[in-house]
Amino acid sequence: MTQNAALAMDTVRPLRRSRLRINGYFFFLAPGVLIVLALTLFPALYGIYISLTNLNLGYVGSSFVGIENYIRFFTWQDLALVARNTAVFVGTVVILQACIGLAIAILLNQKLIGHQFMRSITILPWVLPSVVVGLVFAQIFGGSRLGIVNYLLSLVGIHQMSWFADPALAMSILIAVSTWRGVPFSVIMMLGGLQTLPRDIYEAAAIDGASAWQRFRYITLPMLRPIILISIIMATGGSLNSLDIPLALTGGGPGNATEIISISLYKQSFFHLDISYGATIGTMMLVANLILITLYLVVLRPGRRPTNG
Numbered sequence: 001m002t003q004n005a006a007l008a009m010d011t012v013r014p015l016r017r018s019r020l021r022i023n024g025y026f027f028f029l030a031p032g033v034l035i036v037l038a039l040t041l042f043p044a045l046y047g048i049y050i051s052l053t054n055l056n057l058g059y060v061g062s063s064f065v066g067i068e069n070y071i072r073f074f075t076w077q078d079l080a081l082v083a084r085n086t087a088v089f090v091g092t093v094v095i096l097q098a099c100i101g102l103a104i105a106i107l108l109n110q111k112l113i114g115h116q117f118m119r120s121i122t123i124l125p126w127v128l129p130s131v132v133v134g135l136v137f138a139q140i141f142g143g144s145r146l147g148i149v150n151y152l153l154s155l156v157g158i159h160q161m162s163w164f165a166d167p168a169l170a171m172s173i174l175i176a177v178s179t180w181r182g183v184p185f186s187v188i189m190m191l192g193g194l195q196t197l198p199r200d201i202y203e204a205a206a207i208d209g210a211s212a213w214q215r216f217r218y219i220t221l222p223m224l225r226p227i228i229l230i231s232i233i234m235a236t237g238g239s240l241n242s243l244d245i246p247l248a249l250t251g252g253g254p255g256n257a258t259e260i261i262s263i264s265l266y267k268q269s270f271f272h273l274d275i276s277y278g279a280t281i282g283t284m285m286l287v288a289n290l291i292l293i294t295l296y297l298v299v300l301r302p303g304r305r306p307t308n309g
Helices: 003-051 068-074 079-108 115-122 130-140 148-155 167-194 199-207 212-240 244-249 261-271 275-300
Strands: none
Touching: 003 275, 068 275, 079 115, 079 167, 079 212, 079 261, 115 167, 130 148, 130 167, 130 244, 167 212, 167 244, 199 212, 212 275, 244 261, 261 275
16 A cells, blocks of 8 residues: 555544544434424424414314415504514513523622522522413402502502503513513523633733723623523513413503513414414514524624623
8 A cells, every 4th residue: 555545544534433423423413303393393384384374263174375364464453562562571571681680690609608598599480380470470469459569558558559450560560570580590591601601810800900890891791692692592582472471460451551472372363263363473473583583693692702891
């Protein structure tokens, strides 16, 4: 064998081993990938297909109607109101979850007395079923003296309030409860990220005279960007698709002042039995999720240099 042939064989052997290793990875990953695709991609595609029909549980059979349901959606008279409610709800909940979650995570990352106990009780709201959370807070803010908040107010001489009769109050309560339920997930994500950050960088910055704010601004935030990105994406998907708490707490009321897109989907699908139109709303929710995720990836993508400030 010539020297060139030997060199060629030495080059080919590692490539073959690498390909075998990659093929082995695919072999073990394939079942999980197929299961995920079956549980996500297939339902999504089937929902898009249903949105192109006139399927209604009140009638037998269905037929293809093309984009008729989408025309109906974009000419829906309550679309602007529902879109505004959804934007306010999702935007506020996501911002509050990210900010409060990061603040609590930084606090819990300190070696304070009882920090292990505080870490344990922080996740309690996340453990509770969402429907139970909605029903419990509906009773707490009940519009009579049976409500705990009104009872406590009566003890100090304040007249009882109809919390869910005022649109602004109802939306504020809905946002507060949803944030309270979702903050623990953000705390877990942020705290896990903080514990992986190298301490020597902070020590070097402190020696160089960097203040606590400068260390947070120029070290913590840039290094936590991937975790913040994942947390915001998960919070957006969770709040945009949230149904159980809004339905149990306000039901979209008063009137439709707190009706968000997920409640509209529920009403069309299970009150009016218009499955095809409900699938259309669901498809638009999927599109909104994809647009927001793309926006987050552009703005918060890992490796993007932070602006000086």
